[in-house]
Amino acid sequence: MELWLIALATLVTVGRIWLLIGLAILSGWGLAYLCIRSRSFENAFVPVVNVLESIPVLAFLPIVLVIFVSGIGGPGGVEVAVDFLVFDAVAWNIWIGAYQSFKTVPENLFEVGENYRLGRARMLWHLYIPHSIPRISSNLLSSFADAFFYISVSEVFAVGIHTYATFGIGTLITGFLASANYPDLAWALLFIGVAVVLVSLALTEFARYSVAKYGVDTPEEIARRAGWGRRVEGWRRVLGAPGRRVSSRMTRSQLAAMAKEDSGRPAPRHRAGWWVGIGVLLLLGVAILYGSVEVVRSVPWTEWRSLFAETPFLLYSMGVDYLRVGIVTGAALLLSVTLGYFLATRRRVGRVVVPVLQVVASYPVPTYFPLVFAATFSFLSAAVPWGYEDIYIFLLAFLSCFYYLFFDFWIGVQAIPAEFWEVMDNHELGFFTRMRRVILPATFPYIVTGVSSTVNSCWAGLEIGEYWPNIAGNHSLIAGVGMMKYIGLNLALGNVANAAWVSLLFGIVVLVYGLLFTRNLMDLARRKYVVEEGVYAA
Template sequence: MVTLSIVVISLLASLATMARVAATLMISVVTGWFLGYAAAKSGMVERVFLSVTQTLESVPVITFFPIVLVFFISRIGGYLGVELAVDFLVFTAVVWNIWIGEYESIKTVAQSLEDVVNMYRLSFTSRFAKLYIPVTIPRVAGNILVSFADALFYIVVSEVVTLGTRSYSVFGIGALIAGWTSEGEWVNAITALIVLIILVTVVVFLVLRPFVNWAVKYSYDPYVEVTRVGARRQTTSRLRASLSRNIRYVRRVMAVERATLPVFVRATGYSIYHRLAIRPRPVGILTKMERYVAIGVGLLILALVAYGIYSSWETTWLPILINIYNNWVTYLYYLGLDWLRVTIVTIASIAVAVPVNYLMVTRPRVEAILLPVLEDLASIPVSAYLPLVAVPFVTIMAIRLGLTASLELLVLIVAFLSTAWYVIYNMYVGMKTIPRSLWDVANNLNLSTWHKLTKLAIPGAMPATITGLASTVGSTWGGLEIAEYFQSINGKVYMVHGYTALMDYYTAVGNVVGLEAMSLILAVNVILVSIFLWRNLFALARRRYRMEGAITL
């Protein structure tokens, strides 16, 4: 029976989780202002900044788990250490696209605005308050929904950390649902999930969407011509008055679209180089002292990293290398299984994204219905309702299909729900921003739906689709991590053969060395894929599928 106290506790836990998400997003935004400014004004900082952010963005969050265990929980300890560990994991999930978006905004600020602040000789603080912060607001608004969804997904998973026989948790909706699930209190768990869904819906439509619309006022288009006109004559014709209102409405919608289209775009290498290809790198903007400071900070970081490796060689790095040497065959086998799952989920995401986005782009009524629904579904973390969804897969379907096949199907579904949104939304942006004139040509030629897809929609959306695929592959590992090893509502633990499942098992039994070794292998593996696959695909998109107006970020 659901009581008022259960609802109140669920609401308070959800608010605590939302507070962590808000704090993490604010820290990401504030730090991004200064890092983005430094990268935009210094070529050396820019090269390091882009390399690090693009690489770490493709690294799954679970690879940072050993850092959390060793530093925050073991060394800091207590509730503070656990709280910082949760916040750090969420920070590594949401920070990269926000940082890159702010960097790009500062990098591409109009030269005329730079000339104005130089002419008025504004101080550094005034420049930030009056120019650099305002120009980043549209990109912050553009990334806020994706970052909010990512933060909720990982914070629900991270609010309970288990290492061996010890469990660490903080007060939040993720810990609450996990606790009630392990105790078999499925009514309370469902109640908490409903409260979370309602709160997420309220935040998305009453806070985040209005913020995105408000951010339109900070949009700047240097190509808008300003003409001097005479006094307006009073409109006496109803037709002219209606036409005037419609024109103003269309202009408003276009302004809102320019701000909201980047909502679903992960700012990766393609978007940066596409936007910055026509703008030369600034030369000599930083003073000599600022360059020396940047060099000194870089050398200090390298020295600290070298010292950390040297001081922990025998206690950390040598055991990791020995573990890899002894178990490399097993690790590669499980890694291959998970890459197969990633491939299946990616193909399924594309298969769903193509028809859904084509319908939304070509049918305004379908778009008006589906787009808000997709936004809300993407913001609800699948990790919160996984124990409930898993019930039929470990009961009825396990009897009919067999437990192994049923669990494999569950893993693929959970991974799909946790990551398909990136392909769907990025492809939507690509199709949505194909010039209207090209759609008119296709209609005038009476092309079939198949030819419109293969000759216009898919090629025109290819750059944005590749961006979405890179984010999808990187985020699928998070979905696999929660689905390959989980505790169902009956209290039993279920596990399939997989790389992230073995990582979860090492965490459960307290094998920190094995966890660190597997995290290192996964990080190196994903980085190599990013370098040799995604960068080549981004280059292919710029070279072969570049269409003026086909992608607007």
């Protein structure tokens, strides 16, 4: 295949990803603002997003098949279906990040906005959106990595004997792998590598810039070198327009002197915004319900009896997978508080290592993991004959989600105000004391967002790892037991009803998780762990 076609496919895929990331950011700002204006909408939004983020990309195939491929039909239907799958890979963590940042805006800045008599729209533009930019910048790293990680199962997907695809590098890679066209596969991987490196470098610099520009007294500084510094200043005038009119005109001492007489006043309810938000959720719910009803109608009663009989085993399989998710999340947290802290405090090293981690996180698993499996299978199967599959499954799940928590924590450490670093240095606090007394409490809102996205996104890695037939030659990677194995196996066999049933059970569990975990921890972060308020109180 000609190289220009591979290069064009890479550009198309990157463009598709960024268009959908832009849509996710804009919609995330709107939904997050509705959450802080209406507790009722927030109670509906948080569990729904947790459910949608937890459902793996492949589990949306029954809905995609019914609504887009069959409903719209033709190449347009396939393109919309692919866009939906890519959106599913990039949107939810951005939505959660925007929601979490809107929830943790310092009270003092509300008073500044009131002093300037900002209306709802100007408050959103000049206060909430600037405050969310550092959080969103960390989620951009994760979303871009996630989109490329699953691009080979988003741009081309199969249900039973039918395969659907649209033009993009993921489709080409799948074709190269199927035909054993390794020279063209190598060129495709090279083009992906170049694209990921360039985007990663840009996102890393933007993350640092966003912390320096929109953080509160952070130790990060914006470069002001000749030539490049003038360009940065030009960008500051564009990007820095929101927020500057609120924060830069008031000194920290003036903010600290302001009385918080209105801090206990409940936020007014805005019925128009509330109904718009409810309408968005209802529209999404109706679409999902339509796909589910069509699946249910196609299933005879005898098969439903079989599904009910299998339910206890499915719940047990779900419990096994939750144990796997817990182990992966613990490993990601350990990596974040060690390597993430080191890279955030050693900025020169971070400028090199962070883009490398972004590249590792972004490469589609089907392009390289079969080589890893083939190279290590003989050794692991002999050394650990009773559990080597779980080692591979853990590695796949870890690669699919560790970057959510890592990048959130990395940005959170950099966003800690300089005054806290001065206190830690003056008291000569050691690593563990810093972590326990300052770093972990200060980054708690970031950790909540990262853990939520890590837990919710780990399932997609499990689905790839628990059922991967013919991963290397005649060898297959198949888990002994697991809910994701059940979903993948039934989708491969065309048993859409079986996959839809276990997805429904899973959605109910995640709904409870969203209500009990994410929302309550977000509220806790808002009440006790807004580190910027410590600056104003000093």
